[in-house]
Structure formats: structure tokens, C-alpha cells
Amino acid sequence: MSKTKIITDSGCDIPLDIAKKYSIDIVSLTVRFGKEEVVDTISLSADEFWKKCAETAAVSMPETAAPSPGNFVNAFEKAKADGFDSVVCITLSSKVSSTYESALNALEVVGDSINVTVVDSLSVSIGEGLIAIDAAKAAQNGEPLEKILELTEFNVKNTILMGTIDSLDSLKRTGRISASEALVGSLLSIKPIVELRDGKVEPESRHRTRSKSLDYVIEKATNINNIKLFSILNGAAKDFDTYKTKLLEKVNLPESVEIIYADIGPIIGTHVGRGAVGFACLKNPD
Numbered sequence: 001m002s003k004t005k006i007i008t009d010s011g012c013d014i015p016l017d018i019a020k021k022y023s024i025d026i027v028s029l030t031v032r033f034g035k036e037e038v039v040d041t042i043s044l045s046a047d048e049f050w051k052k053c054a055e056t057a058a059v060s061m062p063e064t065a066a067p068s069p070g071n072f073v074n075a076f077e078k079a080k081a082d083g084f085d086s087v088v089c090i091t092l093s094s095k096v097s098s099t100y101e102s103a104l105n106a107l108e109v110v111g112d113s114i115n116v117t118v119v120d121s122l123s124v125s126i127g128e129g130l131i132a133i134d135a136a137k138a139a140q141n142g143e144p145l146e147k148i149l150e151l152t153e154f155n156v157k158n159t160i161l162m163g164t165i166d167s168l169d170s171l172k173r174t175g176r177i178s179a180s181e182a183l184v185g186s187l188l189s190i191k192p193i194v195e196l197r198d199g200k201v202e203p204e205s206r207h208r209t210r211s212k213s214l215d216y217v218i219e220k221a222t223n224i225n226n227i228k229l230f231s232i233l234n235g236a237a238k239d240f241d242t243y244k245t246k247l248l249e250k251v252n253l254p255e256s257v258e259i260i261y262a263d264i265g266p267i268i269g270t271h272v273g274r275g276a277v278g279f280a281c282l283k284n285p286d
Contacts, residue, residue: 004086004145005082006090008026009066012092012126013233033062040064069105075089092123095199120199126262127161127196191206230260231260231280235264237275
């Protein structure tokens with residue numbers, strides 16, 4: 001029986017214990033705080049990232065960088081050394097990161113030495129992560145490469161990701177909104193809702209007050225049927241426990257649905273800021 005290894009990148013926000021459970025290897029992106037560069041998941045956890053953000057002045061807030069092709073080459077070659085016949089590498093959306101391109105460059109280096117397929121998740125954070133987890137489950141169950149790729153293709157087209165952002169500062173800093181929009185939004189307590197759309201995280205709506213934005217996200221989650229995998233996202237939000245409890249009460253997921261609690265890490269957290277919360281899910285084929 002052929003063996004397939006699932007590899008992804010640290011933008012996936014998969015909890016490390018879940019990655020270990022499903023034998024998923026993670027290639028790390030890097031995060032820069034001014035002149036200091038740290039490696040995501042290896043020398044910087046989500047908790048450490050948020051603590052560092054709180055201690056860092058706005059002028060030196062973090063920037064992120066994709067892994068080098070060499071890092072992916074190392075991961076592919078390790079999979080071969082570990083006895084795997086093929087690799088499915090699932091990356092951050094090519095529309096928001098050059099990670100996909102880096103993995104493709106690595107594919108050219110390894111050539112025919114191992115069968116590698118690079119998949120653009122067209123997603124971010126645990127949206128990407130759920131695609132990798134579902135592929136890894138199929139691999140552990142002994143599904144052939146063709147079935148894993150078919151499943152992954154379906155999931156890429158049907159991943160749902162939505163959340164609310166607590167502060168407009170990060171959107172202003174990354175150029176998503178102007179300084180004047182941020183000022184007006186802050187004065188009016190505007191809380192934007194964002195969703196995954198065509199490989200990007202795009203504005204979906206805006207709401208007055210935090211509580212209204214949370215209720216809106218929860219309502220959206222309750223309208224989704226036939227859920228296969230579900231994740232609740234936390235960007236170091238002070239009210240996360242309240243949000244989580246209310247969400248689980250409203251969504252009423254079957255016991256068969258695995259729920260992944262994911263901390264928003266440095267790669268996505270840099271862009272959405274502290275306090276973001278949301279959900280992501282995969283659906284069963286109809």
C-alpha cells in the first residue's frame with residue numbers, strides 16, 4: 001500500500017497536538033519584529049506572539065515572510081527518507097502569500113525523486129488547516145493518492161471561513177483601510193466582519209458594537225448544514241469563552257463532528273490583530 005505524507009505551512013494555525021495526531025508536517029514562515037526575525041511555531045508560539053505584540057510599539061509591528069524553497073525541499077526529502085511514496089503539500093492561498101510559489105519552486109528541485117503535489121488551499125489560517133487535516137485523515141485511513149487529491153480539491157472549493165475583527169488598527173497598518181476610515185470606525189465602534197472569498201479574506205459587513213458582530217458571526221454559523229469538520233478561532237480575545245459557549249449552543253453540531261480549537265497565530269494575526277474571533281468548517285459532499 002502506498003503511503004502519502006501531508007505537509008502544510010504554519011499559516012494553517014493547526015494546533016501542534018493535532019498536527020502530531022494526524023502526522024502532518026509543518027513548514028514554518030518567519031515573522032519580523034523590526035530587525036528581529038523569529039520562526040513561527042518553532043521559536044514563536046501564538047501566545048508568545050500576542051504577548052510580544054502587546055509589548056511592541058506600533059512602528060515596529062510584525063511583518064511576515066514565506067518559507068524559502070529550501071525549507072520545502074527539506075520537508076519533501078524528509079518524507080521520502082521516512083518511507084512515504086508521495087507528498088501532498090497544502091499551502092496558504094496564493095492570493096495572499098508567496099508560500100505556494102515557494103513550494104512549487106521546491107517541487108522543481110526534488111524533480112522525480114519523490115512524487116509531490118502542491119495544492120493551493122485558496123484559504124488561510126485554520127481554513128487551510130482543516131483542508132490539511134481532512135487530507136491527513138484520508139492518508140491515515142490508507143486512501144490512495146488519487147482519492148486524497150479528489151477530496152482536497154472538493155474541500156478547497158467548499159471551505160467556509162468567517163470572523164470579526166475587534167480593532168481597525170491592523171487593517172489600517174496593512175493598507176486595507178485608510179487612516180480616516182479607521183478613525184471614524186473607531187469613534188463609531190465599528191466592528192468589521194470578514195470572510196474567505198476567492199482565496200482572499202474580504203469584508204463581508206460592518207456592525208456597531210462587539211456584541212452585535214459576535215451575534216452575527218454565530219448566526220452565520222448556524223445556517224450551515226452538513227458540516228464535516230468545524231473549528232473555532234481565537235485571536236487572544238478576552239471574550240473568547242463567552243463567544244465559544246454561545247456558538248456551540250447555537251450551532252448544535254452532531255457528536256460525530258470533530259471540533260478544532262485554533263489560536264490565530266503570527267502569520268494571520270499580523271493582519272487581523274488581537275481580539276479577532278471566528279469559525280471555519282468543511283462540508284460533506286451533498
